[in-house]
Amino acid sequence: MAADQREYLKRFLSAESSLRGYILAHVRELDVAEDLLQQTALVLWQKFAQYDPARPFLAWALGIARLEILNAAKRGRPGRSLVEGDLDRLIVGEYLRLESELPRRRQLLRHCLKHLPASMVETVRLRYEHGTRLDQIASRLGKSLAAVKVTLHRARLALQDCVRMKVST
């Protein structure tokens, strides 16, 4: 493998999770977001020769991701988004500000996930493993849509709280 390929891979892997989160700020459909992440990865590689190593890779990659989101929007793919204009810049800025902190949080999240109450696991798995829509999860589990929303809400909160607690200890 050539040195530039190794370099690209290293940089991309370090930015991948932030890119996914940023795309999810714009695109709520998980499968669509994943497709956009792939497309972004492809474009990043194609343009990697133009990347200025003096600049933060994440900032450059988020800019490319933003263009891919806009391109997809023109093709009618992403759906509603709250992130436009100034708010988009604020979110990018926040990702850059938290860049050094987030990897540890992600590691802790994996640990916290092991302790998620079993009653929440199936709902979370259906949502995140299969990208299943909430109404479909409700139907499959024989629950109301509201119950599924509550479960996901509580599960994410429980995970965030767990991560927050471990970060502070």
Add this chain to the structure above:
Amino acid sequence: MTDDLQLLISDYLNGEEVDALRDRLASDPKALTEFVLALDVHGELRKIFLEGKGNAAALKEIRLAKRWRWVAAAAVAATALVAWALLGRSTSLPRVESLAGNVRPAVAVGQEISDLETLGDGRATLKYPDGTSLVLGPGTRVRELAPNRVSLTRGSLAAEVTPRADPLVFSTPHGDAKVLGTSLKLAVEKASTRLEVTEGRVRLTRGGDAVDVAAGHFAVAAGDVKPEAKTLVAERIRRLAPNAWLALPGTKLRPVAAKAKGDPRGVMESWSGAVLDTRRNRLVVWGGGHTNYYGNEVYAFDLASLRWERLTEPSPVTAGSQVCADGTPSARGTYNGLAYVAHADRMFALGGDPAGSGPTPDLLWTFDFADHAWENRQPSGDRPPTWVGALSAYDPATRKVWWGEGRSPGIAGLYAYEVDANRWVKHTADFFYYQTGALDTRRGLLVCAGDGKLFAHDVRKGAPIRQAWGEAFVGISNPGFDYDAKKDRLVAWAGGPVRVLHPETRAWTVIDAPGAPKPTPNGIFGRWRYVPSLDVFVVVTDIDDDVHFFKLGD
């Protein structure tokens, strides 16, 4: 973080309206930070689960598994990344890499092709410039091969698809399989197409329906049935050799067990049973009690994902009461007092041996699977006094739960709980103790076996009268005993060989196959159940042992 902000973020992640959140984020830096942290958890959960996809049982031991399509997934896949990124959209047709036997049209190795048919036992391997390979089995036809499309009209093929930006679409008469980089097998039958995915992920579409099939899963496109991904392990169970046992590794209940007073082994070991929730295809276990275990939580083993789930949490115990502080029933050795009431989608629960020194549980409870809620039914009519060692069985034709009560003649009787009327009716003064009941749905017979006895009642025609069918299981109490409607046999297991009862001849056949689990010391009760969807029996004997399956031969 305030609750209302949490809710706004959750709503946004769930795809709801966002105006209030937008205003908040634009004006509150702390809210913005929380939003990004929540997004990061949201995205990372997606990443974690995609990594583990196809390994549904592994949530408690999350480990890095093969990623489905992505390039950047792992450093070791670096070369795949470059190939994927550089090649992007394939622009060429496949070439013949190898041939065996006859094919049509006549082609040579190395030749670029767009149509090919293998004849008789003929086989062919085709390769795209990006490395994607197609192995055509005997009697297979592929047509209109294109850079990003393969039309499979007959036979079967196996494919190794190099990760690509544009998916490769396999089109069959019954649906499309959209491949993003993976290993798969496709087989076209007369009325269906079967897709098996051994690595990666494939989207199978038929009409307006689509399903993502992950590694270790398969799906079938056929008729009006919406395609559904199922595990290949489940398929392995379905295709288990006749009269053979299968232990499924990694299916012990212990990892999901709750922590309550006592040892959760009591969930099974303390004279407790289970029901088969046929709507969701899972074995639901509820038990404990006596001085063994005080947790009243309910467990389910999902026969599709092949994993355990704790459906409820242990309730605070109220000493000396059969009702917990939160209004749920206290833990008890459930014996054979559980039944799945299919038409109401509820578990019936009565009697047994309560946790601690509580009174005999004489309240009739149902557990609603839709909302995981218990209900004290308080039925009318001639209620059974309830004691340990009773049995129950649900008859879907009459929508009744039959209840056999015994131990001492004074309280013996055959009762029916009429579910829709919420009413008990006593039918006879028959005596039941330490038998397990199975409903022969073809004949409408409640057949009871155990503790050296075998007898039946016709519960659909007039007054049920006890028919003595002989002796069975001398010395064995509370066996596993259920009716296999497909093969029309009553099948018992209590350790060692499986015993098969012909309901017409009333003759037993003994099948002594290797691989049976160690039986639960105090009885198997309802933890041995026939699973129609898999055409096997499932049994679980110990929270520290794997779930076992037995396939009855024809």
